[in-house]
Amino acid sequence: MGNPVVQFQILSKNPDQTAQFYSSLFGWGVDANNPMGYRRIETGSPEGIQGGIWPSPPQAPTFVQLFIAVEDVTVAVQKAEGLGAQDDHSSYPLA
Amino acid sequence: MFREKLEQEFAARRAKNPRHFLRAFAAFLGTDHSSLAQILRGSRRAPAVQIRAWARKLGLTQEEAAVYIAAEHVPDAATAHRQHQLRHWTAEALGIVSEPAHWEIVRLSRAAAFEPDSRWIARQTGLTVDQVNVALSRLLRLRLLAIGADGKWQDFATQAITERQFRKLALARVRQMAKE
Numbered sequence: 001m002g003n004p005v006v007q008f009q010i011l012s013k014n015p016d017q018t019a020q021f022y023s024s025l026f027g028w029g030v031d032a033n034n035p036m037g038y039r040r041i042e043t044g045s046p047e048g049i050q051g052g053i054w055p056s057p058p059q060a061p062t063f064v065q066l067f068i069a070v071e072d073v074t075v076a077v078q079k080a081e082g083l084g085a086q087d088d089h090s091s092y093p094l095a
Numbered sequence: 096m097f098r099e100k101l102e103q104e105f106a107a108r109r110a111k112n113p114r115h116f117l118r119a120f121a122a123f124l125g126t127d128h129s130s131l132a133q134i135l136r137g138s139r140r141a142p143a144v145q146i147r148a149w150a151r152k153l154g155l156t157q158e159e160a161a162v163y164i165a166a167e168h169v170p171d172a173a174t175a176h177r178q179h180q181l182r183h184w185t186a187e188a189l190g191i192v193s194e195p196a197h198w199e200i201v202r203l204s205r206a207a208a209f210e211p212d213s214r215w216i217a218r219q220t221g222l223t224v225d226q227v228n229v230a231l232s233r234l235l236r237l238r239l240l241a242i243g244a245d246g247k248w249q250d251f252a253t254q255a256i257t258e259r260q261f262r263k264l265a266l267a268r269v270r271q272m273a274k275e
Binding site for chain 1: 182186189214215217227228
Protein backbone atom coordinates (compact mmCIF):
# COMPACT_ATOMS: atom_id res chain seq x y z
CA MET A 1 0.00 0.00 0.00
CA GLY A 2 2.97 2.33 0.41
CA ASN A 3 2.98 4.99 3.11
CA PRO A 4 1.35 8.09 1.74
CA VAL A 5 1.13 11.45 3.51
CA VAL A 6 -2.61 11.61 4.06
CA GLN A 7 -3.15 14.83 5.98
CA PHE A 8 -1.45 17.95 7.26
CA GLN A 9 -2.26 19.72 10.48
CA ILE A 10 -1.38 23.24 11.53
CA LEU A 11 -0.87 23.65 15.28
CA SER A 12 -1.60 27.24 16.15
CA LYS A 13 -1.95 29.32 19.29
CA ASN A 14 -4.57 31.37 17.44
CA PRO A 15 -6.55 28.81 15.43
CA ASP A 16 -9.30 31.24 14.44
CA GLN A 17 -6.79 33.75 13.09
CA THR A 18 -4.92 30.97 11.30
CA ALA A 19 -8.12 29.70 9.69
CA GLN A 20 -9.04 33.22 8.67
CA PHE A 21 -5.57 33.82 7.23
CA TYR A 22 -5.49 30.73 5.02
CA SER A 23 -9.11 31.12 3.97
CA SER A 24 -8.36 34.64 2.81
CA LEU A 25 -5.05 33.67 1.21
CA PHE A 26 -5.99 30.47 -0.61
CA GLY A 27 -9.77 30.34 -0.42
CA TRP A 28 -9.59 27.20 1.72
CA GLY A 29 -12.80 26.12 3.37
CA VAL A 30 -12.63 25.55 7.13
CA ASP A 31 -15.38 23.61 8.86
CA ALA A 32 -15.40 23.02 12.63
CA ASN A 33 -18.88 21.51 12.82
CA ASN A 34 -17.89 18.12 14.28
CA PRO A 35 -17.69 16.64 17.79
CA MET A 36 -14.08 17.70 18.39
CA GLY A 37 -14.66 21.17 17.00
CA TYR A 38 -11.79 20.24 14.68
CA ARG A 39 -11.22 22.83 11.97
CA ARG A 40 -11.15 20.65 8.86
CA ILE A 41 -9.49 22.30 5.89
CA GLU A 42 -10.83 21.71 2.40
CA THR A 43 -8.32 23.08 -0.05
CA GLY A 44 -10.91 22.95 -2.81
CA SER A 45 -8.70 20.83 -5.04
CA PRO A 46 -8.71 17.08 -5.72
CA GLU A 47 -4.92 17.30 -5.93
CA GLY A 48 -2.73 17.10 -2.88
CA ILE A 49 -3.96 16.37 0.62
CA GLN A 50 -6.47 17.98 2.94
CA GLY A 51 -5.69 19.20 6.42
CA GLY A 52 -6.84 20.69 9.66
CA ILE A 53 -6.06 23.20 12.37
CA TRP A 54 -5.66 22.27 16.03
CA PRO A 55 -4.99 24.59 18.98
CA SER A 56 -1.51 24.45 20.43
CA PRO A 57 -0.71 25.24 24.07
CA PRO A 58 0.39 28.84 24.80
CA GLN A 59 4.02 27.82 25.39
CA ALA A 60 4.35 25.80 22.17
CA PRO A 61 5.45 27.22 18.85
CA THR A 62 3.24 27.17 15.79
CA PHE A 63 4.17 24.19 13.66
CA VAL A 64 2.86 21.77 11.04
CA GLN A 65 2.41 18.03 11.44
CA LEU A 66 2.22 15.50 8.63
CA PHE A 67 0.17 12.34 9.00
CA ILE A 68 1.55 9.31 7.19
CA ALA A 69 -0.53 6.17 6.75
CA VAL A 70 1.09 2.97 8.02
CA GLU A 71 -0.16 -0.59 8.33
CA ASP A 72 0.69 -0.83 12.04
CA VAL A 73 1.50 2.24 14.19
CA THR A 74 3.34 0.23 16.85
CA VAL A 75 5.58 -1.44 14.27
CA ALA A 76 6.23 1.88 12.52
CA VAL A 77 7.16 3.57 15.82
CA GLN A 78 9.53 0.73 16.72
CA LYS A 79 11.17 0.94 13.31
CA ALA A 80 11.53 4.72 13.63
CA GLU A 81 13.14 4.31 17.05
CA GLY A 82 15.55 1.78 15.56
CA LEU A 83 16.53 4.45 13.05
CA GLY A 84 17.25 6.94 15.85
CA ALA A 85 13.87 8.67 16.28
CA GLN A 86 12.33 9.34 19.67
CA ASP A 87 8.73 8.42 20.51
CA ASP A 88 6.93 11.42 22.02
CA HIS A 89 4.22 9.07 23.33
CA SER A 90 1.52 10.87 21.39
CA SER A 91 0.40 8.06 19.11
CA TYR A 92 -3.21 7.10 19.56
CA PRO A 93 -5.90 5.97 17.14
CA LEU A 94 -7.73 8.59 15.14
CA ALA A 95 -11.45 8.18 15.63
CA MET B 96 33.69 27.24 16.60
CA PHE B 97 36.79 29.18 17.56
CA ARG B 98 38.62 26.00 18.59
CA GLU B 99 38.48 24.75 14.98
CA LYS B 100 39.80 28.10 13.77
CA LEU B 101 42.74 27.81 16.19
CA GLU B 102 43.38 24.25 15.03
CA GLN B 103 43.37 25.32 11.38
CA GLU B 104 45.72 28.19 12.11
CA PHE B 105 48.09 25.98 14.09
CA ALA B 106 48.03 23.29 11.37
CA ALA B 107 48.78 25.91 8.70
CA ARG B 108 51.76 27.20 10.69
CA ARG B 109 53.02 23.66 11.23
CA ALA B 110 52.69 22.94 7.50
CA LYS B 111 54.89 25.94 6.72
CA ASN B 112 57.32 25.25 9.56
CA PRO B 113 57.29 21.77 11.18
CA ARG B 114 59.36 23.21 14.05
CA HIS B 115 56.52 25.57 15.00
CA PHE B 116 55.36 24.00 18.26
CA LEU B 117 52.34 24.69 20.41
CA ARG B 118 54.48 26.68 22.84
CA ALA B 119 55.43 29.10 20.03
CA PHE B 120 51.81 29.39 18.89
CA ALA B 121 50.74 30.10 22.48
CA ALA B 122 53.44 32.76 22.78
CA PHE B 123 52.22 34.34 19.54
CA LEU B 124 48.69 34.49 20.96
CA GLY B 125 49.98 35.81 24.27
CA THR B 126 48.93 32.90 26.45
CA ASP B 127 50.52 29.87 28.08
CA HIS B 128 50.68 26.63 26.15
CA SER B 129 48.79 24.69 28.83
CA SER B 130 45.68 26.88 28.53
CA LEU B 131 45.88 26.77 24.76
CA ALA B 132 46.23 22.97 24.80
CA GLN B 133 43.08 22.68 26.94
CA ILE B 134 41.13 24.83 24.51
CA LEU B 135 42.39 22.88 21.50
CA ARG B 136 41.45 19.61 23.23
CA GLY B 137 37.97 21.00 23.87
CA SER B 138 38.24 20.53 27.62
CA ARG B 139 37.57 24.24 28.16
CA ARG B 140 36.14 27.08 26.17
CA ALA B 141 37.94 30.27 25.30
CA PRO B 142 36.29 33.23 27.06
CA ALA B 143 34.95 36.05 24.90
CA VAL B 144 37.70 38.47 25.90
CA GLN B 145 40.33 35.93 24.82
CA ILE B 146 38.58 35.21 21.51
CA ARG B 147 38.48 38.94 20.78
CA ALA B 148 42.20 39.35 21.52
CA TRP B 149 43.32 36.22 19.68
CA ALA B 150 41.11 36.96 16.69
CA ARG B 151 42.85 40.33 16.35
CA LYS B 152 46.24 38.59 16.34
CA LEU B 153 45.03 36.11 13.74
CA GLY B 154 43.99 38.96 11.47
CA LEU B 155 40.25 38.49 11.83
CA THR B 156 37.90 41.46 11.75
CA GLN B 157 35.84 42.53 14.78
CA GLU B 158 32.74 41.24 13.00
CA GLU B 159 34.32 37.82 12.48
CA ALA B 160 35.37 37.71 16.12
CA ALA B 161 31.81 38.57 17.15
CA VAL B 162 30.53 35.58 15.13
CA TYR B 163 32.96 33.22 16.90
CA ILE B 164 31.96 34.64 20.30
CA ALA B 165 28.27 34.18 19.47
CA ALA B 166 28.94 30.62 18.26
CA GLU B 167 30.60 29.78 21.59
CA HIS B 168 27.37 30.74 23.37
CA VAL B 169 25.10 28.58 21.22
CA PRO B 170 24.40 25.43 23.22
CA ASP B 171 25.62 22.19 21.70
CA ALA B 172 23.06 19.67 20.39
CA ALA B 173 22.95 17.64 23.62
CA THR B 174 22.46 20.73 25.79
CA ALA B 175 19.84 22.14 23.42
CA HIS B 176 17.98 18.82 23.53
CA ARG B 177 18.06 18.78 27.35
CA GLN B 178 16.81 22.38 27.47
CA HIS B 179 14.02 21.55 25.03
CA GLN B 180 12.98 18.53 27.10
CA LEU B 181 13.04 20.58 30.29
CA ARG B 182 10.88 23.29 28.71
CA HIS B 183 8.44 20.70 27.34
CA TRP B 184 7.91 18.78 30.57
CA THR B 185 7.83 21.93 32.69
CA ALA B 186 5.09 23.27 30.41
CA GLU B 187 3.16 20.01 30.73
CA ALA B 188 3.41 20.13 34.52
CA LEU B 189 2.48 23.82 34.61
CA GLY B 190 -0.57 23.11 32.46
CA ILE B 191 -1.74 20.45 34.91
CA VAL B 192 -1.18 22.70 37.94
CA SER B 193 -2.70 25.87 36.54
CA GLU B 194 -5.54 24.74 34.28
CA PRO B 195 -8.56 23.07 35.93
CA ALA B 196 -9.83 22.04 32.46
CA HIS B 197 -8.00 18.70 32.73
CA TRP B 198 -9.85 17.61 35.81
CA GLU B 199 -13.13 18.99 34.47
CA ILE B 200 -12.78 16.80 31.36
CA VAL B 201 -11.91 13.69 33.37
CA ARG B 202 -14.72 14.37 35.85
CA LEU B 203 -17.29 14.89 33.11
CA SER B 204 -16.11 11.81 31.21
CA ARG B 205 -17.24 9.75 34.20
CA ALA B 206 -20.76 11.17 34.19
CA ALA B 207 -23.64 9.05 32.92
CA ALA B 208 -24.78 11.84 30.62
CA PHE B 209 -21.29 12.38 29.19
CA GLU B 210 -21.03 13.21 25.52
CA PRO B 211 -17.61 12.65 23.91
CA ASP B 212 -17.84 16.00 22.22
CA SER B 213 -15.51 18.93 22.87
CA ARG B 214 -18.32 21.37 22.14
CA TRP B 215 -20.53 19.72 24.78
CA ILE B 216 -17.67 19.82 27.32
CA ALA B 217 -17.09 23.48 26.51
CA ARG B 218 -20.74 24.25 27.18
CA GLN B 219 -20.68 22.36 30.49
CA THR B 220 -17.49 24.01 31.73
CA GLY B 221 -17.72 27.51 30.32
CA LEU B 222 -14.40 26.98 28.53
CA THR B 223 -13.86 27.57 24.83
CA VAL B 224 -13.67 24.54 22.53
CA ASP B 225 -9.98 25.36 21.94
CA GLN B 226 -9.27 25.39 25.69
CA VAL B 227 -10.98 22.01 25.98
CA ASN B 228 -8.96 20.62 23.09
CA VAL B 229 -5.62 21.89 24.41
CA ALA B 230 -6.35 20.18 27.74
CA LEU B 231 -7.67 17.07 25.99
CA SER B 232 -4.47 16.82 23.93
CA ARG B 233 -2.41 16.97 27.11
CA LEU B 234 -4.52 14.25 28.76
CA LEU B 235 -3.97 12.06 25.70
CA ARG B 236 -0.22 12.77 25.64
CA LEU B 237 0.04 11.91 29.32
CA ARG B 238 -2.03 8.77 28.76
CA LEU B 239 -4.51 9.79 31.40
CA LEU B 240 -7.22 9.43 28.79
CA ALA B 241 -7.51 7.57 25.51
CA ILE B 242 -9.90 7.80 22.60
CA GLY B 243 -10.55 4.49 20.91
CA ALA B 244 -11.00 3.93 17.21
CA ASP B 245 -14.71 3.59 18.02
CA GLY B 246 -14.72 7.12 19.44
CA LYS B 247 -15.15 5.98 23.04
CA TRP B 248 -13.16 7.76 25.72
CA GLN B 249 -11.29 5.69 28.24
CA ASP B 250 -10.34 7.12 31.64
CA PHE B 251 -6.91 6.00 32.89
CA ALA B 252 -7.04 8.10 36.04
CA THR B 253 -9.82 6.18 37.76
CA GLN B 254 -7.93 6.01 41.06
CA ALA B 255 -8.17 9.81 41.35
CA ILE B 256 -11.48 10.71 43.00
CA THR B 257 -10.78 14.36 43.76
CA GLU B 258 -9.14 17.17 41.79
CA ARG B 259 -6.25 17.16 44.23
CA GLN B 260 -5.68 13.43 43.73
CA PHE B 261 -5.93 13.88 39.98
CA ARG B 262 -3.29 16.65 39.93
CA LYS B 263 -0.97 14.49 42.04
CA LEU B 264 -1.44 11.54 39.69
CA ALA B 265 -0.97 13.70 36.58
CA LEU B 266 2.22 15.28 37.93
CA ALA B 267 3.57 11.84 38.77
CA ARG B 268 2.85 10.82 35.17
CA VAL B 269 4.71 13.89 33.88
CA ARG B 270 7.73 12.97 36.02
CA GLN B 271 7.58 9.35 34.85
CA MET B 272 7.35 10.27 31.16
CA ALA B 273 10.10 12.87 31.47
CA LYS B 274 12.43 10.12 32.72
CA GLU B 275 11.59 7.72 29.85
